[in-house]
Structures are given as C-alpha cells and as structure tokens.
Amino acid sequence: MTAPIAAADVTRHKWWGWGQDDVAFSVTNRPAFIDLARNEIGIDLANAPAPVAPVLTDHEVPATRLPGAVREQLAQALGEDAIRDDDEHRVLHSFGRSLPDLFRVRTGAFERLVDAVVYPGSEEDVAAVLRIVLEHDLVLIPYGGGTCISGSVTPDAEEQRPILTMNLGRLSRILEIDDTSGLARVQAGMYGPDMEAELNAKGWTVGHFPDSFTFSTVGGWAATRSSGMQSDKYGDIEDIARGLRLVHPDGVAVTKAIPGRDSGPSVHEMILGSEGRLGVITEVTVQVHRSAPVRQVIGYMYPDWEHGIRGMHAIARSTDVTPTFTRLSDGPETKFSLALSSKTPTTTKAKVSAKVQDGLFAYLRSQGWDTSEEMCLSYVCFEGSKASVEQQKSIVKRxxxxxxxxxxxxxxxxxxDQKKFDTPYLRDFLLGHQVFGDVCDTGATWSSINEVHTKVYEAFEEVQRAQDLPGFMFCHMSHSYHAGACLYFTFAFPYSSEEQALEQYYRAKEAVQQTFVDLGSTVSHHHAVGVEHRPWITEDIGEVGVRMVEGLFADNDPGRNLNPGKIVAS
Ligand SMILES: Cc1cc2nc3c(=O)[nH]c(=O)nc-3n(C[C@H](O)[C@H](O)[C@H](O)COP(=O)(O)OP(=O)(O)OC[C@H]3O[C@@H](n4cnc5c(N)ncnc54)[C@H](O)[C@@H]3O)c2cc1C
Structure with a gap:
C-alpha cells in the first residue's frame, strides 16, 4: 500500500476560524446585506473598519504538560514528524468550531490547551498511541476536521493529566471499492471533498454533504452521527456507514460491512455518535451510489411558512417523487438569503435578472403576498435520468x-447549489464586528413542527428583551423524513462587552434549546452532544438512557482516558 501523507500535508483550518487563510466573507457590493444588519441588529457595517485577523503572538500560550519521556516514547512509536507541540498546533486542536470555541480562540482563552498533537499513519500507530495513553494515564481526544460545534474536541478546563489530540488526517485513503455491493472502505481521516472527488472519478458518490463538508472527515461524521443536506435520498450517516473499525482499549472492534444486522444490541450503533469515548475509528465502509446523469435544483416560493410546510409535507408523503433534498426557508431567512445574494448589478445579465426578480415580486404583491416579511423560498433537488427528473419536477410543481x-x-x-458551502465564513466576519451568529437545530414531528417554529421565536425574542439586546433569528426546514423534519434556527446579535459576551450567548442559546426539549423535540438533529448540548441530555434520552450510556463508557474506558466528559459528564 502507498505510504500515508506526511503530517505537514494534512489540511488544516486557520487557527482562529473557519477554513482557508486566504478566504473571508466581505460586504463589498452587498448594500442589501448592510441594510439588513443595520435594521435588524443595529450594526453599521458600511462605516465599520474591516475586521482584523487575530494574531497568535498577541496571546500567551502555556507550556505543554506532556512529560519529555512520554513525548520520546511517542516519537519512537510514530516518528518525530508525527508529534507536534508548537503553539499553533496546540491552539488549533484545542478548539472546535462552536461559537464559544471561536470566541475563546480569538480572545486567547488558552488556560487549558491540549499538550501535543499526534498524527498516526496507520491503524497500528493508533493502537500504539492508545497503549501509551493507557500506560501513562493520559487523555486522548480523536480529531477529524475539528468542525464540531458542540465542544467535542475541546479539552476539559479542569483536566490535570496530559492531553493528546490525535489528528487522523494521515489516514486519508479509499482502500477498496466493492463495485458489486456498492460499498467503499474509507480511512477515517479522509476529508469529504477528497473522498467524493476520487469516487466521482469512478462514477460513484456517497451523497453525504453536511454544510461543513469541505473541512470534515468520514470518521468525524461517524463519531457524531452526522446528517448531510441530501439525507432525504441518501440517508444520514447511520444509514450510509455500513461497517466500522474502532481501535479500542481491548483491541480492534470490527462491525461487518453488511446490509443489515440482527446480533443483539447493535455494537455498530454504539460506536456511531460515540464522539471518541469508546476509541478511535480508523475505517468506515460507506454505501456508494452511481452518480446520477442529471441533477437539478429548482427554486420555489410560498406566500408564508404554513403554506410552505404543507407543501414540504405533501412532497415527503408523495409516493411519486423521491427528491434528493427539500428545503424551506421561513420569511426572515428568505429576507436574509435575498439580502446576502443580492449584489449591485453591474453586468447586463445581472441587470436583466434583477429586473425579472422585481417584476416577479411586483406580481406576487398584486396577488396579496407580503414579499418583504412573509414569503418563503424553497429548494428541491432532483436526480436521475432526464425523463425521471422531468417527471418528478412536474409532480412537485403541481x-x-x-x-x-x-x-x-x-x-x-x-x-x-454553488454557494451552499460559503456561509461558515460569515460567522468569523461577524465575530470581527463583535456580533455573535450561531445555529441550533432540532428534529420535530410534522404535527409539532409549526408549534416549535413559533415557540422558539417567542423564546428568543423574550430572552433578548430581558437582556436588553437586539436580535435577529431565522429558520429553515430541511432533512425531511416520513414522520417529521429538521428545523434549523440561526440567530445573531451584537454582544455588549467581551466580559459579558459568553453569558449573553448562553442565555440566548439556552432559551432555544430548552424550548426544543420542552416541546418533545430533540436537543439537536445533527450537531452532536459534546459539552454544549450535555445539559439537556437527560431531557433528551431520559434518566435510564443516561445511565445506560454512562455504563457503556465506564465499562469500556474505566480510567476516563478517552475524550472524557463528552455526551455525559461522568
Ligand atoms: C459551519 C458548520 C456547519 C455544519 N454543518 C453540519 C451539517 O450539515 N451536518 C452535520 O452533521 N454536522 C454539521 N456540522 C457539525 C460538524 O461538522 C459535524 O459534527 C462533523 O461530523 C464533524 O466532523 P469532523 O471530522 O470535523 O470531526 P471533529 O470535529 O474533529 O470531531 C467531532 C467528534 O468526533 C470525534 N472523532 C472525530 N474523528 C474521530 C475518529 N476517527 N474516531 C473517533 N472519534 C472521532 C472527536 O473526538 C469529536 O468528539 C457543522 C459544523 C459547522 C462548523
């Protein structure tokens, strides 16, 4: 087999934010977005200086606590190049991409960083590191792309033992494709785009596209029970991941890559969503599908949310269409999307399309629509042969x-479709203007979805009133299932001072999360538990459920060496 890539070649985020160093959101030529920010949260982006990128040397980085002898042992097992304990590595790997993590990393809250980062090049390397971790009573945090937004890769501030983060990025290959069964064995550290590119070249796709696709890994998806925007057709990761390999304190746990299983409680399911608490996933066998010859995303508009939800539900229930994804933005999100995408038209083509849009909105207003606050943008994606796509489009149109x-x-x-992976850069831009922009998602049944939608808005408005802060919230429905769908809320507000910022953030987030569980919805649909959603885990899975999960972790990891404190505190 070809040698794994070098640790230095593993793709990494900028240390303080999302994605590549040379990519950033900008408001240049976005007058509608500037107006929206001013009207909704009182921020003057037109006259504010451009945000300045944080500088690592402005902050004090505490020394590593990893004993020299242990470092030496790790270097002997993996090679010196595979052990990194420079400041930037330790800072980058100590934070995920949750809003609190982004705030803390930018403001240099470095009281407890991971002590070193190791880059195993094989499953044997992973096992060797785990042996050293157990021998010296260290803590081990597996790390894929570090995109988690629930604090799942962040070390516990109170942890006294040395902490290692294991970056899986060198395990980045497709090992085998079984063309007959439609299964591909993929190493856990492979990034989404690399995997799709290699599969696409052979006519295959996994069809799993979380919004974080560009910077997340196959192992991270499995460890967090990820869900991609095309889950309507391709399923969530629990449907896609058919087999797993996990390096566990007692050896390697293998779940066979089979279409179904009937061997008592599912070990496979126990590993999915375990967030590094049972060991390190080294390999995931995923279902692959032949790439569809035709793919089209069609836009629709509804007069308001209730009409839109009825339409989405009818599409989900239709026996005649199988869309790849369905998505409905509510009124505020539609306003946001139009403001974000509308640029001052400079080319003839852009001027014509702006005129067409103006004409359409004028017509809709003449039909009694409220085009500024209520109307709801929707997208449906179709894949298949030309004939099948055309037929499905005409059914959905009806x-x-x-x-x-x-x-x-x-x-x-x-x-x-072209811009769908760009929005994460916006959060960093807003943080540069002392504005928080974050998301909360939940799974709701069709019968409760409108109530959840209404009550979350009420809870957010109430908490912002109590905090005497402005706030802007919007929402979309996506990930449609037989019994319900995911509601995905985004909220933004300027915090009043650095000292009060996180307290203000948590009050807003708590109001939203508590409303989810009070109404019987899930604490999250696809953002995992980590530590950010842990306060609601008992309300989500019940006291008995929590005891079962605690028992699973305590039995498999009695020394609490594997990413302790994530999902449940013990
Ligand atoms: C802007 C943005 C958009 C997002 N959109 C989506 C979305 O649409 N759908 C979605 O599902 N999620 C989404 N997320 C959340 C996040 O991307 C997912 O949780 C993703 O699956 C994490 O993958 P990762 O490789 O980055 O894992 P990491 O963040 O590195 O790790 C996440 C957890 O998994 C564990 N882990 C990682 N790799 C392994 C391994 N090999 N073995 C054992 N444990 C491991 C870590 O210890 C940690 O507990 C989004 C996040 C952001 C910031």
Missing part, C-alpha cells in the same frame, strides 16, 4: 401550486 406556491425555476436553484 404539489407546490396546490399549496399556494409558485415555481421560480432552475437558475435560482443553481445559485444556491
């Missing part, structure tokens, strides 16, 4: 019309 909506067409859908 469903949308029957529920009061109109079809916008393919060009608006194309823009959405």
């Amino acid at each position: 469903i949308v019309k029957a529920n009061g909506g109109v079809t916008l067409g393919a060009s608006v859908g194309k823009v959405y």
Whole structure:
C-alpha cells in the first residue's frame, strides 16, 4: 500500500476560524446585506473598519504538560514528524468550531490547551498511541476536521493529566471499492471533498454533504452521527456507514460491512455518535451510489411558512417523487438569503435578472403576498435520468401550486447549489464586528413542527428583551423524513462587552434549546452532544438512557482516558 501523507500535508483550518487563510466573507457590493444588519441588529457595517485577523503572538500560550519521556516514547512509536507541540498546533486542536470555541480562540482563552498533537499513519500507530495513553494515564481526544460545534474536541478546563489530540488526517485513503455491493472502505481521516472527488472519478458518490463538508472527515461524521443536506435520498450517516473499525482499549472492534444486522444490541450503533469515548475509528465502509446523469435544483416560493410546510409535507408523503433534498426557508431567512445574494448589478445579465426578480415580486404583491416579511423560498433537488427528473419536477410543481406556491425555476436553484458551502465564513466576519451568529437545530414531528417554529421565536425574542439586546433569528426546514423534519434556527446579535459576551450567548442559546426539549423535540438533529448540548441530555434520552450510556463508557474506558466528559459528564 502507498505510504500515508506526511503530517505537514494534512489540511488544516486557520487557527482562529473557519477554513482557508486566504478566504473571508466581505460586504463589498452587498448594500442589501448592510441594510439588513443595520435594521435588524443595529450594526453599521458600511462605516465599520474591516475586521482584523487575530494574531497568535498577541496571546500567551502555556507550556505543554506532556512529560519529555512520554513525548520520546511517542516519537519512537510514530516518528518525530508525527508529534507536534508548537503553539499553533496546540491552539488549533484545542478548539472546535462552536461559537464559544471561536470566541475563546480569538480572545486567547488558552488556560487549558491540549499538550501535543499526534498524527498516526496507520491503524497500528493508533493502537500504539492508545497503549501509551493507557500506560501513562493520559487523555486522548480523536480529531477529524475539528468542525464540531458542540465542544467535542475541546479539552476539559479542569483536566490535570496530559492531553493528546490525535489528528487522523494521515489516514486519508479509499482502500477498496466493492463495485458489486456498492460499498467503499474509507480511512477515517479522509476529508469529504477528497473522498467524493476520487469516487466521482469512478462514477460513484456517497451523497453525504453536511454544510461543513469541505473541512470534515468520514470518521468525524461517524463519531457524531452526522446528517448531510441530501439525507432525504441518501440517508444520514447511520444509514450510509455500513461497517466500522474502532481501535479500542481491548483491541480492534470490527462491525461487518453488511446490509443489515440482527446480533443483539447493535455494537455498530454504539460506536456511531460515540464522539471518541469508546476509541478511535480508523475505517468506515460507506454505501456508494452511481452518480446520477442529471441533477437539478429548482427554486420555489410560498406566500408564508404554513403554506410552505404543507407543501414540504405533501412532497415527503408523495409516493411519486423521491427528491434528493427539500428545503424551506421561513420569511426572515428568505429576507436574509435575498439580502446576502443580492449584489449591485453591474453586468447586463445581472441587470436583466434583477429586473425579472422585481417584476416577479411586483406580481406576487398584486396577488396579496407580503414579499418583504412573509414569503418563503424553497429548494428541491432532483436526480436521475432526464425523463425521471422531468417527471418528478412536474409532480412537485403541481404539489407546490396546490399549496399556494409558485415555481421560480432552475437558475435560482443553481445559485444556491454553488454557494451552499460559503456561509461558515460569515460567522468569523461577524465575530470581527463583535456580533455573535450561531445555529441550533432540532428534529420535530410534522404535527409539532409549526408549534416549535413559533415557540422558539417567542423564546428568543423574550430572552433578548430581558437582556436588553437586539436580535435577529431565522429558520429553515430541511432533512425531511416520513414522520417529521429538521428545523434549523440561526440567530445573531451584537454582544455588549467581551466580559459579558459568553453569558449573553448562553442565555440566548439556552432559551432555544430548552424550548426544543420542552416541546418533545430533540436537543439537536445533527450537531452532536459534546459539552454544549450535555445539559439537556437527560431531557433528551431520559434518566435510564443516561445511565445506560454512562455504563457503556465506564465499562469500556474505566480510567476516563478517552475524550472524557463528552455526551455525559461522568
Ligand atoms: C459551519 C458548520 C456547519 C455544519 N454543518 C453540519 C451539517 O450539515 N451536518 C452535520 O452533521 N454536522 C454539521 N456540522 C457539525 C460538524 O461538522 C459535524 O459534527 C462533523 O461530523 C464533524 O466532523 P469532523 O471530522 O470535523 O470531526 P471533529 O470535529 O474533529 O470531531 C467531532 C467528534 O468526533 C470525534 N472523532 C472525530 N474523528 C474521530 C475518529 N476517527 N474516531 C473517533 N472519534 C472521532 C472527536 O473526538 C469529536 O468528539 C457543522 C459544523 C459547522 C462548523
């Protein structure tokens, strides 16, 4: 087998934020977005100086606590190049991409950093590191792309033992494709885009596209029970991951790559979503599908949320269509999306399309629509043969019309499809202006979805009133299932001071999360538990459920060496 890539070649985020160093969000030529920020949260982006990137040397980085002899043992096992304990490595790997993590990393809250980062190049290396961890009573945190937004890779501030983070990025290959069964064995540290590119070249796709796709890994998806935007067709990671290999304190646990299983409680399911608490996933066998010859995203507009949800539900229930994804933005999110995408038109093409949009909105207003606050943008993606896509499009067009909506067409859908992975850069931009922008998601049944939507807005408005802070919230529905769907809320507000910032953030987040569980919805649909959602785990899975999970972790990791404190405190 070819040698693994060098540790130095593993893709990494900028140490303080999302993605690549040379990519950033900008408000240049975005007058509608500037207006929205001013009107909704009182921020003057037009006259504010451009945010300045944080500088690591402005902050004090505490020395590593890893004993020299242990470092030497690790270097002997993996090679010197595979052990990194420079400041930037330790800082980058001590934070995920949750809002509190981004705030802390930018402000130099470095009281407890991981002590070193190791880069195993094989499953044997992973096992060797785990032996050293157990021998010296260290803590081990597995790390894929570090995109988690629930504090799952962040070390416990009170941890006194030396902490190692294990970056899986060198395990980045597709090992085998079983063309007959449609299964691919993929190493856990492989990034989404690398995997899809290699599979696409052979006519395959996994079809798993979380919004964090560009910087997250196959092992991270499995360890967090990830869900991609195309889950309507391809399923969530628990449907996609058919087999796993996990390096565990007692050896390697293997779950066979089979279509179904009937061997008592599912060990496979225990490993999915375990967030590094049972060991290190080294390999995931994923289902692969032949890439569809035709793929089209079509845009629609509904007069309001209730009509849109009825349309989405009817599409989910239809026996005649199997969309790849369905998505409905509510009124505020539609306003946000239009403001974000609308730039001052400079080319003839852009001027024509702006005129077409103005004409459409004027027509909708003449039909009694509220085009500034209420109307809801929707996207549906179709894949298949040309004939099948055309047939499904015409069925969905009829469903949308029957529920009061109109079809916008393919060009608006194309823009959405091209820009869908760009928004994470916006959070860093807002933080540079002392504005928090964050997300909370939940799974709700069709019968409760409108109530959850309404009550979350009420809870957020109330908490912001109590904090005497402005706030802007918007929401979309995605990940449609037979019984319900995911509601994905985004909220933004300027914090009043660095000292009060996180307290203000947690009050807003708690109001939203508590509303989810009070209404019987899940604490999260696809953002894992980590530490950020841990306060609601008992309300989510019940006291008995928590005891079962605690027992699982205590039995498999009695010394609490494996990412302790994540999911449950013990
Ligand atoms: C902007 C943004 C958008 C997002 N959108 C989505 C989305 O659409 N859908 C979605 O599901 N999630 C989303 N997320 C959350 C996050 O991307 C997912 O949880 C993702 O699966 C994490 O993958 P990762 O490789 O980055 O894992 P990491 O963040 O590195 O790790 C996450 C957890 O998994 C553990 N882990 C990682 N690799 C392994 C391994 N090989 N073995 C054992 N444990 C391991 C870690 O210890 C940690 O507990 C988003 C996050 C951001 C910041």
